Amino acid sequence: QDLYPVTFQLKWVNQGQFAGYLVAKDMGYYEDAGLDVTINPGGPDIAPEQVIAGGGADVITTWMAAGLAARERGVPLVNIAQPFATTALEMVCSEESGVESTADFPGKTLGVWFFGNEYPFYAWMAQLGLSTDGGDDGVEVLRQAFSADPLLQNQADCISVMRYNEYKQVLDAGIPEDSLTLFNFADEGVGMLEDGLYVMEDRLEDPEFVEAMAAFVEASMAGWEYAAANPEEAAEIVINNDMSGALTLESQVYQVNEAAALVGDTPALDVEAYDQTVATLLSAVSPDNPAITEEPEGAYTTVVTDAIE
Amino acid sequence: MNGASVVEAEGLGLTFETADGPVHALSDVNLAISKGEFVSFIGPSGCGKTTFLRVIADLEQPTAGTITVNGHSPEQARKDRSYGYVFQAAALYPWRTIERNVGLPLEIMGYSKADQKKRIARTLEMVNLSGFEQKFPWQLSGGMQQRASIARALAFDADLLLMDEPFGALDEIVRDHLNEQLLELWAKTNKTICFVTHSIPEAVYLSTKIVVMSPRPGRVTDIIESTLPKERPLDIRETPEFLEIAARVREGLRAGHSYDE
Amino acid sequence: MNGASVVEAEGLGLTFETADGPVHALSDVNLAISKGEFVSFIGPSGCGKTTFLRVIADLEQPTAGTITVNGHSPEQARKDRSYGYVFQAAALYPWRTIERNVGLPLEIMGYSKADQKKRIARTLEMVNLSGFEQKFPWQLSGGMQQRASIARALAFDADLLLMDEPFGALDEIVRDHLNEQLLELWAKTNKTICFVTHSIPEAVYLSTKIVVMSPRPGRVTDIIESTLPKERPLDIRETPEFLEIAARVREGLRAGHSYDE
């Protein structure tokens, strides 16, 4: 029978973070659901929102803040599902920095990821009332590149990490865990939903597409379930999909475990979490960091998750 | 207009427009060259010798007067491929062998391969370069290169040969030798030859007619018909008759020369 | 060794080692040049004329025999700045005005500014280039450039002048003119001049001594002492005495020349 073609754009390179999708494809879950899924890996400086706007993908994963920001810029993205129910973004500070609480931030240098990942950080600083232009009573922001190096080489006092990835790198480098100070964005009240699934609004008028997305989300959740149960095998699959040849099994097993732990019981978006994300974003509007300026309308839909039994 | 006249210039003038104002390279040149003549052009640097040859060859456009070549416009003559031009430098293409350099005009004019081969062999023979077909220009001495460039101009048998100081860069002995050969060729083929030179003895030795020119603006100051016989051994240059013509040429030259350069 | 002898070569030889084997540019050259002489070197291309001048100037090292310049080694003579060298090409520096080109050796030798100015003015006057001080070389004709390069060699008043075909690129009339001026200068200053040329009339007209050379390997085949008077109007070139010397030079040349080039 004819498979329904779906192109799926990831936000980053193939790694344990996306194990559920890779497993679902590898194990044939998508095919079983009548889908022919192509997973396109992302990379630094690939904006999935731009890819889907240009017609290069049917569905993307991105962070909610970036998704909402894109919607306000005229790319009508709609959240159809939210596999990651909890967040993994954290800020970690070295012992040398002397940072033990947010009160120690003034005068410090903090590493931040940009490219649509900066919104939670700016919201946090707004909440703390810290300027981000450097100086003694503000913080200096450093555009953190790919790795944990700025912390290891003492170029920054604190850096952004994903709990499932860079944090492990810091530990692996031989820095004792108890010497680090860790801030969880969610605990600080500025948590924003991470990897969710987004499509273009007009596509949802097509019932066949909605049906396909429902099948896609369901199969993906099955992939996640399998990955959670079989992290070694899932990591193996991830590594087979890594074309750079740089991933190690050990790191990916860890990452699969950590990522799978973020996945909620249901793919349906938790409206409360959505409202909190929007509220946090709106609380931090500034000309420098205009994620969104007004309450979004129609930025999520439950039609897809409702179609899943 | 005489039917046998190959080149006929009347009131010919050419002015170059340059950034520093106009340069009068030729002005009011009147000259008729008949078939079979060997005409030398002599005059100080910048008097318009090259320019005149280039006008005949349709490489420059005159700005005054008229000129005909074989009774037609120079452009028509060029399109008829009715002349061969030998430049001061050999201007061989360094990526072609001697053979293929000589064959260049034949290729362009669409001669058949077989015909090309025959003509190349014949003209290389004529300039004494048989055996060097496969050599590249840099493997030949300056004199041999210049002979190859003459062969190239001869290859397609034009009746008119325009030669612009072809031996200027060669030493005297080699030059004497080539002069002899050129005279021989001319006698054999009855071509019309226009020959530019700086050297008085060369002009006198070769020509049936010597055109003395003077600069600013380029004018013809004297036309000397040679009284020397057609048969000219090299030591004719020590005869009083030769010296007399040479003296007249020198006179003409000096008259037109401005010492401030 | 004669005290008044400026250049003295004995059994001089020079062999270039090249990739294709040794080239014998000079072999067994014996020559003495006295103060105040005007010596021309003539011979076919490649016979070693330039090489000999360069040996005198310490620009090449002989591989056999001995040579002294002013009684010292050529190196010492060069360091004493005891000669001026005029190259075949004018070799003026295009970024310097004529004035500053002529002043170049003076700057290098550390003359005072005032002295430089005086000498530049004097030598430019001498070669008829007053008024062109502020021009750049490319704004001058070839003959003027060559005169500037002569001025440059004259500026620091060396007693020995080495000139390598300085007029090779010029037309006959300008050449005659410069020849006259050079003779005049020589007569006035009593310098010793070594002069390389390709032209038989030029050699005979200028020299007190003509050195005829032949190639493969570069040898001196004839040394002709001129019997012409020191005072030489241009038309001395039509006298039988002149022609006789010229014939002897041509003879010498032809003997040494190989026609295969």
Next chain:
Amino acid sequence: MMSSARHSIVPVATVVLAIIAIWYVAAIMLNLPWQQGVYARGDGVAVGPLQFLSDIYSQQRPVLPAPHQVAVEFYNSVFNANPSTPRSLIFHAWITLSATGLGFIFGTLLGIGLAVLIVHNRAMDRSLMPWIIASQTIPILAIAPMVVVVLNSVGLTGLIPKALISTYLSFFPVVVGMVKGFRSPEAIHLDLMRTYNASGNQVFWKLRWPAAIPYLFTSMKVGVAASLVGAIVGELPTGAAGGLGSRLLAGSYYGQTTQIWAALLMAAALSAALIFAIGAIQSLTSKMMGAPA
């Protein structure tokens, strides 16, 4: 050429040795802070100089890996890895090479085409040249990811977007060189053609083209190096698709300095090999075109 190559061996070896020596010293200096941190966190037992050297030259994530660390990594990923898997540098080099080659061919053709236009059309000459220069001041490398996305959206994926970035970088030296080359025939050579009443086509193929060949090769050497850079940059955004660029990226993302250096070494070797190959074709061609040996 061969003899000049032989002449260079000793000097080049000397310089390389000197660089390696400096490199070892620099490795100590740059890796020292981290090593001190390790010792400070350790049990405080003093280490001897030999132990110190061996420690500092075997760090897992050195700021500057020692030459032998790079060599070992290079050797392992070139010779000890199955070349059909992403662990092998050969695998990545091949991916990059194919994009480089394609982009280079496009770039050379585009460059030659533009040069022909410029040489034969005065309006093109006047209008194009300033913009071609300006085009190279656009930081294409910086917007390469966006270019890849935009090209994807019009259906160009895989090799092509990378190759197009290579093309963009490599056409410039070719245009500049070929314009010079096509204009290199002296006036007298052109006049000669005119005396034969040769057509524009004949002038091009029998004069301008052969005269431009040396320029073509010189600019191709510059162009091929630029192509390689373009391909690598084009691989950065599509990091997971393999190639030296993704190798550099992954090394950087996972803090594998040694891996970065090995990939860098591979890139430079690739570029040297490409330039050498063009040089070889050049000397072959010029021998066929009768240049002195």
Next chain:
Amino acid sequence: MNGWIITALAVWLAGWGINEFLVRIGTRDRVAASAINIAVPVIFGVVLLVVWEGLVRGLNVPAVLLPPPSVIWERLLASIPNPIWPDFQQTFLKSVLIGYAIGCGSAFIVAVAIDRSPFLKRGLLPVGNFVSALPLVGIAPIMVMWFGFDWQSKAAVVVVMTFFPMLVNTVAGLNATGAIEKDLMATYAASYWQTLAKLRLPMAWPFIFNALKINSTLALIGAIVAEFFGTPVVGMGFRISAAIGRLQVDMVWAEIAVAALAGSLFYGVIALIERAVTFWHPSVRGGRGG
């Protein structure tokens, strides 16, 4: 079919026609000639922009992929005081200019230093060519590791990128002196430094300027790309990358426009200085002189 596209095509044809006409005007008036020389490329550029505008609007290209020039222009004007000027300061005035000066300056000094040693020249140049083949994207993260994330590391990247073109060209330039010119100096028994200052350096200027021109564009590209590997939150490269992430593509293009303008001006200034310094070179004074 579509007004925008038709207008674009019409403007294109008109511009082409005007240019063909302009270049055929043979004028002896110098002012008019140089006016034509400027007008032709400007018309070409304007036509390019109009065609871009027309196609983007006519084909309804999404603004997050490629905005029309008019939108970019508005964004540019609005953003000059805030991000653009500080970005320009950071990237151009600090990273580029300082890196360029150090890179070219040190390469020049090294070239003169190794000039006397054929051994070093033979050894350094091939190695130099090899090193300059290292892709800048690989060098940039390393420089960030070594020199920190501020402009110093970008300047270091620029130094590495500009060093070898300058070195190679300067060495070639110093070797460009003809044998006769050198012999002339020998006949004056001139010292090494006299020969260097009065002969070989002037001869080398055209080569050196060649490198300076190449480096002017290399330096800018290098500095911008290096900012992708860690920077403070200012700089043209930072802005480009951050703006793509926020889908402010008009901002991206505004920065690109500034970069292209700055690069062209930089190149132009060097070219002007070159004309003044090498006024005597045939390529500058143009063919035969008076």
